[in-house]
Amino acid sequence: MEKRNLGQSGLQVSVLGLGCWPLGGGWGWGDQELSQSIATIHAALDLGINLFDTAEGYNEGHSEEVVGIALADRRDRALIATKISPNNTDPATLRAHCEASLRRLQTDYIDLYQVHWPITDHSVEDAFATLQDLQAEGKIRAIGISNHGVRQMGEVFQTGTPIASNQLCYNLLSRAIETGILPMCRENNVSVIVYMALMQGLLVGKYATIDDVPEFRRRTRHFASSRSGTRHEEPGAEKEVFEAIAAIRGVAEELGLPMAHVAMAWVAARPGVACVLAGSRTPAQVEENVAAASVELPDDVIARLDAATEELRVKLGPNADYWQTGENCRVH
Template structure:
């Protein structure tokens, strides 16, 4: 899984989504993230189909919505996502939220069947706490490959990172909203590091995620921001930079619905 991906949350205008994903692929992104609930899988699929990049060079992820998480609905949802995307397989399929019809054993059994059939390559979960992730790992018939969560310097997810760093746990973390929807531009510590590297605060935030071993999937619309985020791969932070960002003592969630497991 490429360490920098392209997120498509809120890219629900068809033409805008096709253009943005096309620009991302032309820029160099090979990891594209979408979801059943984003209502843009068809646009993402059309952008992929128009690309000259071979399918096997792309890593495509999508998610099953909470209302489609019972066994039969998971299978149907995945087939419908494949049809909208115009793909023969999905590289990574996520449980979008552990709410609605989610049942660890039943839901993940359906995901395992999809993997056995070759319709998906890897199983993921999203917005899972340590407890929910631990349960999923225990009951799943196939390995849990990734947990996608909100993560950025204002929400550093230390507990989850420490859990996933254990020797007997092999789960990748994927960060959505990794630049905190632009809020990182207002953080003095990030501004200081950005000035040192002649980079933007967004690029520093993405480089920090990479230093933590976390895959970031920033969403962007304009060609300028898509390319700016991509250039973060050229930013190398030193230990002092990382320590300065680690010292930010804030915990600010941008995605915090009442249904979220941490609110139960």
């Protein structure tokens, strides 16, 4: 599996990473057997994936526990990326939360420790100074951020903290970061770790109509605010989403490839992207996504996919918070 540099951290990450949120099961994800999660993580490692992404906030820490159990006897082969919730980054609480993650993960160091969303209610400078202390102590190897917009990245850079990566939602149906965030990451050698590359299954082609999409996966600005579970105030772009999916499917069929492979290959080819997370839940899904990671799309196909999703890109605009809008928007 191809490896890429993660910013200037010195870490080399596989181009495909395993998103471990679904492996914790529970809210939104439904039942997930521990034995299947362990088999999925082991399959990923054996097929060349070295980055495992989780968060203290996923399934109340259970996702971290599952990663810890699965990697306990093969820690040296894996890079563990976890996240701290912004409200826990006050210097008084940050250390305790880092220690709790280390315990759940059954390890004494975290390879990449990411601030899950921008900090809004206390000092950014103090939080990142504490993160640098933890790095100097060897408890974390690299510091990352997630869901940070242009202004918020600027605030973090002001602290002088070396930032390895910004983890962001990016896929053929969600291209907001192209407007300002992705160029800023590239200019500053901050790698992008992509989440929701498959748009939680929409880009696998498993949902023929909107009614087939489970409520939990229908909460983004792609869908009308009148749909249950949404937290935004926009009309959505449902027509454009399904038109774009039909066009992507058409390109995939011409190439003789599954749509998921085309979606993964498109995002992996974007300059600035170091790693693409896919939330595989079974060894079979891992195998499928590993196969996708080796696909290279010719430039003209990439241009056709860009064109096929342009109307949707424009309609959804530059807001990189796909869940919230207006005064509740979290990415600036």
